[in-house]
Amino acid sequence: MTLLRVRDLDAGYGDLQILTDVDLNVEDEEYVTIVGPNGAGKSTVMKSVFGLTTHMGGTVSFDDTDITGANPEDIIRLGLGYVPQNDNVFGTLSVQENLEMGAYILDEVPKDSLDAVYERFPILEERRDQKAGTMSGGQQQMLAMGRALMLDPDLLLLDEPSAGLAPDLVDEMFDKIDEINEAGTAILMVEQNAKEALRRCDRGYVLVNGQNRYMDTGRALLDDQEVRQDFLGG
Ligand SMILES: Nc1ncnc2c1ncn2[C@@H]1O[C@H](COP(=O)(O)OP(=O)(O)O)[C@@H](O)[C@H]1O
Ligand SMILES: [Mg+2]
Known part of the structure; x- marks a missing residue:
């Protein structure tokens, strides 16, 4: 089943068009990367x-519902989580408060989800009372991910x-993402670390100048001579 379907998408900022005719799918439980x-x-x-x-x-549709131009709160309710590239935690709030914010659309904080997030990221439970802004980049990234997972x-x-993680933490982060995917959550990931992302994912898109350039399995993209030369540093 197709979860996310993007068709002929044109979008940008104000009058400035950035995307032209972008097409993209994510199937149920699939792991897709954009490089x-x-x-x-x-x-x-x-x-x-x-x-x-x-x-x-x-158009953009999710689970057969048209979400083109819908507001983020309604989109979250349909079962879509988003961890932005920057500024993705509330620095002055504690770790636990950040996680609770992830479930702000519910009347009560879902205890099961909180426990599941702490189980997946033990470091967050250890630091539950620490202000998020005082944690390392890697820990903040895990917190941002944990927050998005609060609504399962x-x-x-x-x-x-x-981005910005020490090399040993990069592997740990990718391992966590594999685990989240293996537990049944589909992933759509953008990565600068393109080779590793393509190794890990099911399918990848190469986006150039706001347009689709290549789409194939991660393995096929890694093995493609042109893709290697032009986008993966040889
Ligand atoms: N808020 C914004 N307002 C205007 N232009 C933007 C904004 N954000 C990004 N852009 C422009 O859109 C283009 C694509 O940016 P982005 O999607 O961030 O690229 P990528 O994530 O692939 O590095 C760039 O030219 C960037 O300068
Ligand atoms: Mg970016």
């Missing part, structure tokens, strides 16, 4: 799915989850 040069429009795709850009054409989404959008 491509800096400024290609990868983050803009993610933001557009979440209704945070200027819509200029095309069917699809999680991750924008550059490994």
